[in-house]
Amino acid sequence: MSSFEEHLKARLDEIAQAGLERRLRRVDSPQGVHLRVQGRDLLNFSSNDYLGLANHPALRKAAREAVETFGAGSGASRLICGSLSVHHELEETLAEFKATPAALTFSSGYSAAIGTLGACVGRNDIVILDKRVHACVVDAARLSGAKLRVFRHNDLNDLETILKWAAARPAVGGARPRVVIVTESVFSMDGDLAPLREMVELKERHGAWLMLDEAHATGVFGPRGKGLAQHCGVADQIEIQMGTLGKALGAAGGYVCGSRALIDLLINRARPFIFSTAPGPAPVAAAIAGLALAGSSEGDARRERLWKRVSEFPSGFGCGSDAGTGGSSPIRPWIIGEESRAMEVAERLRNAGIFAPAIRFPTVARGSARLRFTLTADHLAEDIGKLRQCLENAITDTAS
Numbered sequence: 488m489s490s491f492e493e494h495l496k497a498r499l500d501e502i503a504q505a506g507l508e509r510r511l512r513r514v515d516s517p518q519g520v521h522l523r524v525q526g527r528d529l530l531n532f533s534s535n536d537y538l539g540l541a542n543h544p545a546l547r548k549a550a551r552e553a554v555e556t557f558g559a560g561s562g563a564s565r566l567i568c569g570s571l572s573v574h575h576e577l578e579e580t581l582a583e584f585k586a587t588p589a590a591l592t593f594s595s596g597y598s599a600a601i602g603t604l605g606a607c608v609g610r611n612d613i614v615i616l617d618k619r620v621h622a623c624v625v626d627a628a629r630l631s632g633a634k635l636r637v638f639r640h641n642d643l644n645d646l647e648t649i650l651k652w653a654a655a656r657p658a659v660g661g662a663r664p665r666v667v668i669v670t671e672s673v674f675s676m677d678g679d680l681a682p683l684r685e686m687v688e689l690k691e692r693h694g695a696w697l698m699l700d701e702a703h704a705t706g707v708f709g710p711r712g713k714g715l716a717q718h719c720g721v722a723d724q725i726e727i728q729m730g731t732l733g734k735a736l737g738a739a740g741g742y743v744c745g746s747r748a749l750i751d752l753l754i755n756r757a758r759p760f761i762f763s764t765a766p767g768p769a770p771v772a773a774a775i776a777g778l779a780l781a782g783s784s785e786g787d788a789r790r791e792r793l794w795k796r797v798s799e800f801p802s803g804f805g806c807g808s809d810a811g812t813g814g815s816s817p818i819r820p821w822i823i824g825e826e827s828r829a830m831e832v833a834e835r836l837r838n839a840g841i842f843a844p845a846i847r848f849p850t851v852a853r854g855s856a857r858l859r860f861t862l863t864a865d866h867l868a869e870d871i872g873k874l875r876q877c878l879e880n881a882i883t884d885t886a887s
């Protein structure tokens with residue numbers, strides 16, 4: 488064995504000994520309430536496909552037609568010859584959906600975060616993050632070179648303290664540091680909501696900008712699923728709105744919505760956009776269809792079913808509001824703590840036919856391992872009943 492392979496093996500052994508080893512699970516079915524995982528049919532409570540659009544006939548049809556029209560790949564980056572008309576149509580649709588002057592799409596939400604912060608701030612600027620913001624934003628802030636500060640989760644007093652510190656920073660080369668607050672509207676691992684109205688008031692008072700990740704809110708919250716910012720009536724006061732096309736919208740990719748000047752800057756300075764081959768036509772066309780469905784009467788009906796399932800979710804298991812997260816979204820975490828116990832409970836549920844993998848460090852903080860249950864519009868009341876019974880059995884088994 489070469490020294491390189493020995494090094495890799497030692498690293499993998501360390502991960503395994505810490506109870507943090509991860510392995511891919513092969514799925515042999517379309518996304519939906521029922522999945523075929525490693526040869527077993529399981530009831531799925533792990534997907535972010537909140538409206539049940541990932542396998543919707545309209546999205547499948549749009550993807551097929553795009554392949555027939557444009558082929559399988561885009562051929563190059565958008566700035567060379569890969570900027571197909573279907574990309575432009577998606578961005579026009581997104582801007583209209585989010586009520587912003589312009590939009591830009593990326594290959595993933597991760598790329599959108601990296602590209603946007605990297606283009607908008609630099610070494611003399613300040614990025615202020617909620618402690619539980621998604622890893623893509625943390626990485627984006629670090630790569631931007633800006634000074635990074637973190638405020639306690641959803642703690643407006645702590646945020647204001649940092650904003651006051653930032654306002655007192657001296658000018659560099661005659662220029663004041665630019666200050667950007669970054670938060671999620673719906674937090675991906677806890678399912679709780681950011682206090683957006685109060686946060687907008689704070690950033691306005693202190694002259695900061697706000698970058699809002701609406702990944703888990705788009706399609707779910709607000710009029711016609713336009714997001715939590717629209718629901719709270721503050722969308723027009725938020726400088727940067729980003730999100731993904733692969734959750735409630737059922738497709739793939741990331742996006743940024745904002746002013747025309749913001750989008751033009753990203754086209755010129757967002758490295759993941761400039762240096763990546765453009766997304767293939769099929770998922771782009773599927774995203775257009777997903778946006779159309781989310782903003783339609785069918786989308787309203789699916790949201791109504793989704794919130795009905797949320798209201799039926801079993802209480803008393805340490806999930807959602809029982810875990811102190813407010814229970815205000817389709818994301819319902821059961822925080823267990825110890826990684827090995829979370830893995831054990833997930834395995835017991837899987838043996839009972841429930842698919843809800845354990846979430847462990849580094850996705851969540853050490854000591855806060857959990858099962859993260861997510862609900863969709865396609866779940867039935869009897870699915871919730873089965874989950875309730877399996878949770879009761881799992882708790883009884885692990886306690887004995």
